[in-house]
Amino acid sequence: MTCIGKLFVISAPSGAGKTTLIRQVLNRFNCLSYSVSHTTRNPRKNEQDGRDYFFISTEAFEQKIDQGDLLEWAKVHDNYYGTAREVVKKTLDKGLSLLLDIDVQGAGQIMASDLDPVTIFIMPPSFEILSQRLECRGTDSKNVIARRLENAKFEMAQKDRYQHVVINDDLDKAIEALCLIFEKEMA
Numbered sequence: 001m002t003c004i005g006k007l008f009v010i011s012a013p014s015g016a017g018k019t020t021l022i023r024q025v026l027n028r029f030n031c032l033s034y035s036v037s038h039t040t041r042n043p044r045k046n047e048q049d050g051r052d053y054f055f056i057s058t059e060a061f062e063q064k065i066d067q068g069d070l071l072e073w074a075k076v077h078d079n080y081y082g083t084a085r086e087v088v089k090k091t092l093d094k095g096l097s098l099l100l101d102i103d104v105q106g107a108g109q110i111m112a113s114d115l116d117p118v119t120i121f122i123m124p125p126s127f128e129i130l131s132q133r134l135e136c137r138g139t140d141s142k143n144v145i146a147r148r149l150e151n152a153k154f155e156m157a158q159k160d161r162y163q164h165v166v167i168n169d170d171l172d173k174a175i176e177a178l179c180l181i182f183e184k185e186m187a
C-alpha cells in the first residue's frame with residue numbers, strides 16, 4: 001500500500017484499551033510509526049525505557065519545556081507527559097505517518113496547530129467496564145485507579161471534539177474499525 005504522511009492523534013480515558021488497539025494498528029501499517037512520549041511517571045512492570053516512554057525526571061522534563069523541545073505537553077493524572085517536537089517534524093518531513101497517543105489537553109494543542117491531524121477518540125463500552133479493565137490489568141494501585149477514573153469523566157466529555165470515535169467493546173471489531181480509519185486516511 002502507498003501511504004501519504006499524516007499525523008494521527010489517539011486519545012482515550014485510561015483503561016479504554018488504546019495501547020492494545022494501537023499495537024494492532026502498528027502491526028498492520030509499516031509506513032506508520034509511533035511517537036514515544038516523554039513522561040515523569042514511574043515505569044509499570046513490562047514497560048521499557050525508549051520503547052513505551054522515555055522515563056525522565058521532573059527537572060529534565062521542565063528543562064525540555066523551557067527549551068521549547070516539546071510540540072505539546074500536559075500534566076495528566078499528576079505526571080508530566082509530552083511529545084518531542086523534532087521527531088514529529090523529521091517523520092512528517094520524510095512523508096511518513098506518525099501516531100501520537102496523547103491526552104485530551106495535548107490533543108487540543110495539536111488540533112489548534114497547523115499540523116492538520118486526524119483525530120480519534122477511543123471510548124469504553126461503559127464506565128463500569130472501564131473500571132473493571134483497570135482493575136483486571138493489575139498495573140496500578142487503588143489510589144491511582146481512582147484518580148484515573150475521576151479524570152475519565154472529563155476526558156470522555158471531550159469526545160465530540162474528535163473526528164472519529166471508536167467504541168472498544170468487542171476487541172476484534174474495534175481493531176477493524178480503527179484500521180479502516182487509518183486505511184482511508186492514508187490512501
Ligand SMILES: Nc1ncnc2c1ncn2[C@@H]1O[C@H](COP(=O)(O)OP(=O)(O)OP(=O)(O)O)[C@@H](O)[C@H]1O
Pocket residue numbers: 012013014015016017018019020021133134136137168169170171172174
Ligand atoms: N475490547 C476489550 N475487551 C476486553 N478487554 C480489553 C479490551 N481492550 C483492552 N482490554 C484490556 O483492558 C486493559 C486496559 O487496556 P490498555 O492497557 O490497552 O488501556 P489504555 O487505554 O492503554 O490504558 P492506559 O492509558 O492506562 O495505559 C488491558 O488489560 C487490556 O488487555
Ligand SMILES: Nc1nc2c(ncn2[C@@H]2O[C@H](COP(=O)(O)O)[C@@H](O)[C@H]2O)c(=O)[nH]1
Pocket residue numbers: 010011012013014037038041072073074076077081082083101102103104105106107
Ligand atoms: N499530552 C500528552 N499526553 C500523553 C503523552 N503520552 C501519553 N499521554 C497520555 O497520558 C495518559 C496516561 O498515560 P499512561 O501511559 O500513564 O496510562 C494517557 O491519556 C496518554 O494518552 C504525551 O506525550 N502528551
